Amino acid sequence: MNKPLAYRMRPKSIDTIVGQAHLVGENKIIWRMVKARQLSSMILYGPPGIGKTSIASAIAGSTKYAFRTLNAATDKKKDLEIVVEEAKMSGTVILLLDEVHRLDKPKQDFLLPHLENGRIVLIGATTENPYISIHPAIRSRAQIFELKPLTHSDIQTALRRAINDEENGLGNFSLTVEENVLEYFASATQGDLRSALNALELAVKSTAPNEDGSIVITKEIAEECLQKKSLTHDKDGDAHYNAISAFQKSIRGSDVHAALHYLARLIEAGELKVIIRRLIVTAYEDIGLANPAGVARVVTAAEAAEKIGFPEARIPLANAVIEMCLSPKSNSAISAVDSALQDVRNGLSGDIPAHLKDAHYQGAKELGSGVNYKYPHNHEDHWIKQQYLPDSIKSKKYYEPSETSKFENALKNQLARYDNK
Template sequence: MPLADKYRPTIIDDVVGQSHIVGENKVINNMIKNNYFPNMIFYGPPGVGKTTVAEIISKISDKKFFKINATNSSLDDIKRIIKEIGSFGTDNGILLYIDEIQSFNKRQQQSILEFIESGAITLIASTTENPYHYVYKAILSRSIVMEFKAIKKIDIIEGIKKIISRYNIDNLAKVSIDEDAIDTIANASGGDMRSAINILELGINEAALDRDGNLNINSDTIERLSVATAYNFDSDGDIHYNLLSAFQKSIRGSDPDAAVYYLARLLKGGDLISICRRLLVIASEDVGMAYPNAITIVKACVDSAMQLGLPEARIVLSQATIVLASSPKSNSSYMAINRAMEDVETTVQDDIPEFLKDSHYAGASKLGSGIGYKYPHDYPNHYIKQEYLPENMRTRKYYKEQDNKFESNIKKYLDTLKK
């Protein structure tokens, strides 16, 4: 049996990580203490304890336990479980664990809704995808969503040490492992405890017996395995969009180091197009009028990146990222168009002033189009006061200069013209 299965925790105190929901006075522990289990959806990346916690709950609950995996189960499998309701051993109801529930279609998910509502079935479902996108809303409304997070390095190290301790109790050949090797395993796991245990198991099989019949594992042993660092990335999933969000917010927050870090994680996923699109929008949304030339620089970097491809593209994208993160910030352009769009969508629009209408066709003057228009270039400073907005919008102000050098100069210029 693989170590990850053989030494899967059987009590909640042995679960590593998830300290926000597992631990003294935390929600999972309180449920176990009170033997009260509502419908729950466990959401998070692979190898972080979703199945483990579900199986621990199943051993404590007084309900009859069934487990299915939605990737290889069908509606018939669900119907067979539903038929068990009221049979021997189900007096207290059924606890149904559905792994990878996102693989079930709407009809399959709906098939258990009636029994969840009646309490005949208590559902625990797990998914690596955002449940708010993939789980039927009626089930969501009757369940508690709990997020399981990638396990921190310090918790991975603790988990490895626990596994080794249990292994040495069960086996004559004891494992001796140095701290550097444990650190290497933890780094390569990518926050996935199962991945860490699998690497440890490979290391045990790779290690040679010493004269005392024990297995010594050091960092060289692990490095000989040539194990690539696990990386959890999905170009259409939450991790991808969360990274893009962190990337933009770090640039907006003028933190070049954090911005380059998230850029590196996005580059690891290989999605150049999303990175380039996000950089281009940041240049106008977050830097904008504080440094209008930023978009010119970013556009040149983005074009270069698309021509170069990876790995060279990383260099010019890093330049664009640092330029944006270290530039002064203004969202005045972003706010201006949002205000204008809101008015367009919510306010009845008066007609365009007649003098602004197109007059480049025969008969335009008969309709009054273009009559009275004053050509600004014919006046001092290329300016003459005219009302350009429709009559009912003339009090609106969409562009509001912000406090930075470039926009301060714009404000002075416009104020001077209007005087």
């Protein structure tokens, strides 16, 4: 069975890697390691299809060390033992361990001594943040390198290389690729070179040649072969949490265009529950008392979106996001409660004043509980001055009103009235 184009086009030397110039460019860290043949174990992390396996393959090709590939999730300890035995017999082996974040403790314990004595040079590949997902014992024995998403130019360079390569690519076909096809592949695959290469190969091999044997790849053919590339968005990985973070920060920063972009990413990933939760949290955290009516409208929009589901849910969600971005902002409520929480956690509490204590049980009066409590509704304006905080913190002030809206200005004025009475 023929191997896929993406597999055949994997670089065989460090100098032929596409992208990742910050790691493999001349005089950069991995380039220097390879040229000096001073390899250390490393963890490569980033989205799928951007070159983790290619870098490992190129390192092996450039150094002429044996190269083996295993998967931490599916391959067993016995498979690791075979690689280690090979290393004992022939010297250094470069082991690409895919999904390294799923390496269990027995495999890890077996592998560690061989990493330390240099028999195995581990190149762990993962889409998840290694600082969170990988055990410290492995992490401490490896350098961690983050791979960057490939640019459209990087992907087009790799596609042209595949089109012209007669040994491993498509160079033996009489091939014409229309001008906008490579740009389409580069943009629609969202940085996944593997998907772009394999879609190109499918387009070529599924298109009937003309009478002269030539094959013409149009954008329509490309679209059929690629279909729809799913947004790179692992629900347990960085892409997920980064999109959520950027979404809320864009709303907080009043950038309606950026907020809509990140909303679209989350919609495309089907994250309705995540969007709803984040919108409600953001409404109360960042809009807050500056626009309570707007907060209520966000909750209503979120409830509507949940009831109707995608694709129509995008409409109330967009309404909510636009209003939130352009609304006045206030974080006074979250700042107030967090300040109070910090005091409680630091032991600043004290005894509740006696007149506020529960007085519904027999004997409470003898204990002084509830005695001398002043019922506000019996007084003018339903307010009477009395102490509510414990003695040790009776002068504490937690709520500091913002002045971003008429509503919170009114709260500020009312607070000042009570404080000054």
